Amino acid sequence: MRYELFYWPSIQGRGEYVRLALEEAGADYADVARTERGMSAMMKMMEAPKGMAPFAPPFLKAGKLVIGQTANILFYLGSRHGLAPKAEAGRLWVHQLQLTVTDFVLEIHDTHHPLGPSLYYQDQKGPAKKRTGEFWKDRVPKYLGYFERVLDSNGGHYLTGRRLTYADLSLFQIVEGLRYAFPRRMKTFERDIPGLVDLHDRIAARPNIKTYLASRRRIAFNEDGIFRHYRELDV
């Protein structure tokens, strides 16, 4: 089956967690909004008069199914492509970790948009500076400290044990993104999360991921996405 992924064509954003899973799995997919007339196809699906229209991208078309919400898409893909256990307990545990990543991603976004997504960054620079300070003082240590501890207590190889899951791929993206957005802060902080840095490096070296990252399918980080580099926030 050829999947159709619908996501904004010019950013990694929340779609990137899905792209990484599809790429690692070697799945056949179209990144629809990046194809000709793809954007209008995506907008049309969001306006669908029928009752199952998604709230926002990303969403994935898998045969007749249309699945929205990043973590929900990964939940669907995971056990089909060897990126999550098949048994219920394991599936729920990986999903739980992914939902914690989701919460963290929203807090990352709020560092540059503390007054909400409807105002420009330029209109909230002061509050962004304060929120970013709190983020690095309290939230990064809390979230990444938690994932470091989970990784360590499960043997240090992957978050849930000896097999890679989509939650590991998402943490790879978190480390990549924080390095892009906050290179100076992250450099210091990485001393506290040696396990996650090692996990990041091992994932970057996996054949499918390595190929993907070097391809044009991987959109570069930029200041329209979740991870944004604003020098004044990286002190």
Place this chain on the structure above:
Amino acid sequence: MRYELFYWPSIQGRGEYVRLALEEAGADYADVARTERGMSAMMKMMEAPKGMAPFAPPFLKAGKLVIGQTANILFYLGSRHGLAPKAEAGRLWVHQLQLTVTDFVLEIHDTHHPLGPSLYYQDQKGPAKKRTGEFWKDRVPKYLGYFERVLDSNGGHYLTGRRLTYADLSLFQIVEGLRYAFPRRMKTFERDIPGLVDLHDRIAARPNIKTYLASRRRIAFNEDGIFRHYRELDV
């Protein structure tokens, strides 16, 4: 099976979405942290040296399983208690709606904590005012307009059709909470969401929910929870 719910004992918070599902289902459960020595039991589980400790409350103990993240708990409970379809497509669709509620709940929380959860409200009153303004101008219409449309296009009875799901219960709580936190703003806005208001009223009248709301098991809204009433934000 007697479930054990672990959540902060003095607020509705994110635990309330789980409580409403358990109550509607007539499930047997203990609200552990509200029992004697319950708080220390909860803290102990979060410090579990084993690799499956949850990041934060709420979490649910179901036999040997420990399930964290509100939407994940509801996903688990839903199909077991007739609060979600059993078939995969339906389960994913209800879960997708719930994850959109989750996003909205975080934005509700950010109205009074735009600079982050680690500072007091008193230290971020100005930004809270701005964020709340944006929230009511853009975000409430976007989220509740979406749910109103989903409800309407599926027949107006419940979000996904003719049967109640846990996502309907969560929207009941959203209406309750917005009425508590922003009585003046909400009064005006309710004209735009007649379907959701009607859904709220029908859920409030369901026997199990009615009994629950009148019981001491229902914690009153207060200014430590997600929905907080600050007069200066409700203009």
